[in-house]
Amino acid sequence: MNELAAPTQHEKPQPQGETARTPVPSIAIRKSCNPDGIGLSHYVLMDKKAAK
Amino acid sequence: MAAPHDRDAGSTLVAVDIGHAAYAAVTDPDTAFWALVDRRQVDESLRSGPLLQRYRAQREQFARELQALRFELKPSGVYLNPTERCNLDCTYCYLPAAQRSRGSHMSERALLDSLATLRDYFRSVMGDSDRKPRAIFHGAEPLLNRDAVFTAIDAFADDFAFGVQTNGTLLDDAAVEFLTARNVSIGLSLDGPAAAITDATRHTWANHSVHDKVLSAMERLRGYGSWSVIATCSRANLPYLTRMIELFHAHEVPTCMLNPIRCTMPGAREVKPSDADMSEAFFAALDRSHALYKQTGRKLVVANFANILLAILAPTARRLMCDISPCGGGRAFFALAADGSLYPCSEFIGLPRFNGGKLLEGGVAAALASEAFRSVVTRDLDTFAPCDRCPVRHFCGSPCPADACEMNGGMTKTGAFCAFYKEQANYALRLIADDKANDYLWDGWDDGTETVFSLDGDPPTA
Numbered sequence: 200m201n202e203l204a205a206p207t208q209h210e211k212p213q214p215q216g217e218t219a220r221t222p223v224p225s226i227a228i229r230k231s232c233n234p235d236g237i238g239l240s241h242y243v244l245m246d247k248k249a250a251k
Numbered sequence: 252m253a254a255p256h257d258r259d260a261g262s263t264l265v266a267v268d269i270g271h272a273a274y275a276a277v278t279d280p281d282t283a284f285w286a287l288v289d290r291r292q293v294d295e296s297l298r299s300g301p302l303l304q305r306y307r308a309q310r311e312q313f314a315r316e317l318q319a320l321r322f323e324l325k326p327s328g329v330y331l332n333p334t335e336r337c338n339l340d341c342t343y344c345y346l347p348a349a350q351r352s353r354g355s356h357m358s359e360r361a362l363l364d365s366l367a368t369l370r371d372y373f374r375s376v377m378g379d380s381d382r383k384p385r386a387i388f389h390g391a392e393p394l395l396n397r398d399a400v401f402t403a404i405d406a407f408a409d410d411f412a413f414g415v416q417t418n419g420t421l422l423d424d425a426a427v428e429f430l431t432a433r434n435v436s437i438g439l440s441l442d443g444p445a446a447a448i449t450d451a452t453r454h455t456w457a458n459h460s461v462h463d464k465v466l467s468a469m470e471r472l473r474g475y476g477s478w479s480v481i482a483t484c485s486r487a488n489l490p491y492l493t494r495m496i497e498l499f500h501a502h503e504v505p506t507c508m509l510n511p512i513r514c515t516m517p518g519a520r521e522v523k524p525s526d527a528d529m530s531e532a533f534f535a536a537l538d539r540s541h542a543l544y545k546q547t548g549r550k551l552v553v554a555n556f557a558n559i560l561l562a563i564l565a566p567t568a569r570r571l572m573c574d575i576s577p578c579g580g581g582r583a584f585f586a587l588a589a590d591g592s593l594y595p596c597s598e599f600i601g602l603p604r605f606n607g608g609k610l611l612e613g614g615v616a617a618a619l620a621s622e623a624f625r626s627v628v629t630r631d632l633d634t635f636a637p638c639d640r641c642p643v644r645h646f647c648g649s650p651c652p653a654d655a656c657e658m659n660g661g662m663t664k665t666g667a668f669c670a671f672y673k674e675q676a677n678y679a680l681r682l683i684a685d686d687k688a689n690d691y692l693w694d695g696w697d698d699g700t701e702t703v704f705s706l707d708g709d710p711p712t713a
Contacts, residue, residue, distance in 0.1 A: 223273045225302055226683065227286035227706035229313070230565035232699050234320055237328030237385050237584045238571040240510045240651070241597060242416045243479055243554045244328075244385055244436050 264303070265642040266293045269677040274684040276642075279306070281633075282313040283566050283645040286706060287684050302706055309704060317645060320567055321577060321631075325376040326615070328385035328584035329369055330597050333357045333400050335589045337391035339418050339461060342452040343483060343512050343519035344390075345653070347601045351391050352456060357589045359399040365587060365610055366403055370410045372615040386411040387436075389586070389597055394421040401429055408433065416440075416481075418453070419468035420461045427471040437478040441465045442487070444494035451487035452522065469502045479506040479554065483513075484529060485522035492536035500543045500551045506693070508555045509536055513651060514658040514667040515598055526670035533671070534678055541690055550694070557692050559675045562646045564688065565700050574672075575648040576632040581607075581624040585615070593618035595627040598653040626662060627652050635663035643676040 238244050267276040268290075275290040277297060284306060288296040296302055335354025337346070344351065357365075366386065373384035386407070388400050394417050404413050414436035422439070430437055443449035446462035454460060472478045482488065482495050492509060499507045511529055514520045524532075533556075540551050558571040572579025580586075581595030588600050591609045599605035605627065607618030618624055632638035632649045641647070649655070654667040666672075682688045689696075 220273065222289045222292065225286055225288045225296065225706055226274075227284075227302065227306075227704060228564060228683075228702065229284070229704040230568065230697055230700040231316060231703045232565065232567050232701065234324060234567040234569070234583075235327060235382060236569040236572050237387075237579065238554075238558075239330075239579065239584070239596065239598075240508070240513060240555065240571065240573050241481070242330070242387055242389065242414065242438050243506060243508060243570055244387070244412075244414055 264297050264306075266297065267642045267677075267680075269680045269684070271681045271684050274680075276680050277302075278642045279310070279313075280640075280642050280644055281317075282310060283317055283562070284310070284313050284704075285563060285680070287680065305704070305706065312703070317566060321575065324579075324583050326384075326582065326584055326619070327373065327377060327382075328387065330387050330389040330584060330586040331362070331365070331393075332389055332391065332587060332589045332597065332600065333362055333393050333403075334391055334396040336395050337418070338395060338420060338455060339392065339453060340456045341454075341483075342487075342522055343485065343516065345513060345515045345519075345598050345601055346391055350601075354391070355589060356396045357399065357591070359402055361591060361611070362399050362403050363406060365591065366407045366411070368610055368614065369587075370407065383410065383412045385414065385584075387414040387416060389416045391589075392418055392421070394426065397421065397426065404430075404433060404435065412436075414438065418461065419465040422468040422471065424471065427468070431472075431475050434477060437472060437475070439465060439468055439472075439478070439480045440483070441469075441480055441495075442482050442485075444491050444498045448488050448491050452483065452485055466502075469504065473503050476505065478504070479508065480504050481508045481510060483510050484524065484533070485512045485519075486524045486528075487522055489524050489528055489532045492532045493539045496536045496539045496543070496551065496553075500540070500547075500549070503549070504551060506552045506554050509533060509553055510555055511668045511671060513598060513654060515651075515653040516601065516657070520658060523667065526668055526674075529668060529671045530674045534674075537678070537691070541687070544690055550690070552691070552693050556675060556679070557696075559646060559672075560679045560682070560688055560692055561696070562648075563676070563679055563683070565697065566645070568696070568700055573648065573650040574646075576638070576644070577628050577630050578648060578650060578652060580652065581619065581628045585618065585624075595624050596653070598651060599627070602653070602657070630655070630662045637669075638665060641673070643673060646676045646679075647672040 263279045264277045274287040278285045334356040335350040337351040416438040419439040446460045449462040450460045572583045586594045586597040593607040605623045607621040607623040650666045655664045
């Protein structure tokens with residue numbers, strides 16, 4: 200599949216003359232770690248050490 | 252359907268218009284892989300080039316990582332409800348009003364016995380891990396049973412990392428001193444920048460305002476590192492989210508959540524905003540938080556959005572386990588109700604069919620194996636429409652199963668805010684394209700992570 204998905208309601212308008220701009224470089228990044236998330240919409244654990 | 256790792260990478264990449272002037276995204280929905288490419292060169296990026304070559308080499312690795320995150324976790328946290336009662340009657344509460352108004356406290360003895368059983372369970376599944384299991388005192392209002400809660404925190408200080416989610420009305424000087432001295436993570440709730448707005452959804456049973464009491468609690472916590480405030484977004488406060496951000500930032504709140512209202516109970520559905528209205532107000536609030544950061548150098552992280560960014564940048568680094576499918580309920584954590592029953596998540600405590608049995612009778616293992624839990628932990632959005640074809644489905648997770656069941660008719664339905672979650676993914680990808688993502692995340696968010704894929708600044712596909 201290589202067609203763009205339907206534009207979204209928050210799509211920003213394309214600037215005029217877009218075809219003339221310099222191509223932009225590709226970006227991709229993925230990081231990995233041991234998962235330990237247990238938060239949920241009712242609570243997010245904030246465990247930064249900071250005594251009052 | 253073939254397993255994700257059996258498919259060819261080129262055949263599974265999907266192009267997504269993220270609404271950016273220069274970039275489009277390509278994603279592999281099966282592995283939560285993404286890249287941003289020049290929007291005029293999408294077809295070329297999908298056919299050939301370094302992006303596709305490198306992704307093909309690592310696709311199986313990413314598929315396995317996501318598989319482990321989604322299906323192979325062991326619980327490491329528990330949400331403890333030490334009382335059924337609450338001193339407030341909030342419009343959208345997921346707990347039945349009869350429980351909150353006339354319910355019972357868990358006895359101190361039962362709470363201590365429960366924590367001992369839970370400690371043994373977590374030891375059995377977490378082994379010699381250098382991290383403690385998390386125990387969060389949670390709704391209804393845990394500080395109504397304050398003596399038992401504080402006794403338990405001291406009795407099990409060596410065994411759990413504790414947190415408390417409270418409405419803040421009972422958080423007096425002594426409570427703050429006790430909790431902060433023990434580095435307990437504290438969450439408050441406030442729905443408006445002014446009393447008239449908060450009062451629309453959060454008030455006492457006699458309809459009295461609690462807005463100023465929560466502000467006082469926030470002042471007591473100023474300077475503490477481990478606290479947050481939740482604002483539940485409904486039609487009542489949506490026009491005021493930007494002012495909420497200004498209030499939280501002025502009070503030096505380190506982290507907040509602007510949560511779209513959970514629609515488990517009918518009262519919540521009556522004040523549910525539309526996805527479009529939610530998106531507009533939410534992104535304006537995010538923009539305001541960023542402007543304040545740039546002005547002052549001090550971040551106010553909006554955790555529920557930060558979690559979407561994390562789901563994109565580092566899927567395993569998520570802090571919240573709602574925005575993943577299956578959700579964390581019943582597999583990363585579970586909830587203990589005040590009557591001693593286990594549920595996949597507190598969100599289900601008002602729904603008896605999700606009761607997995609008593610902790611002190613059947614134990615945790617029996618609950619995890621119960622049909623009540625199985626129905627939640629097997630909710631896999633790869634298996635139902637429209638999620639199964641969504642290019643950003645593993646950045647979102649289609650939360651929440653309780654919403655899906657109670658509002659939309661079943662576990663194989665979407666959650667309450669499908670379009671809003673798609674827009675969050677687009678917004679997050681635009682921030683990454685503009686190199687602003689770190690501004691919206693906690694400092695040091697990637698400490699302890701390893702970069703496993705990087706294509707930053709590679710020249711465009713020829």
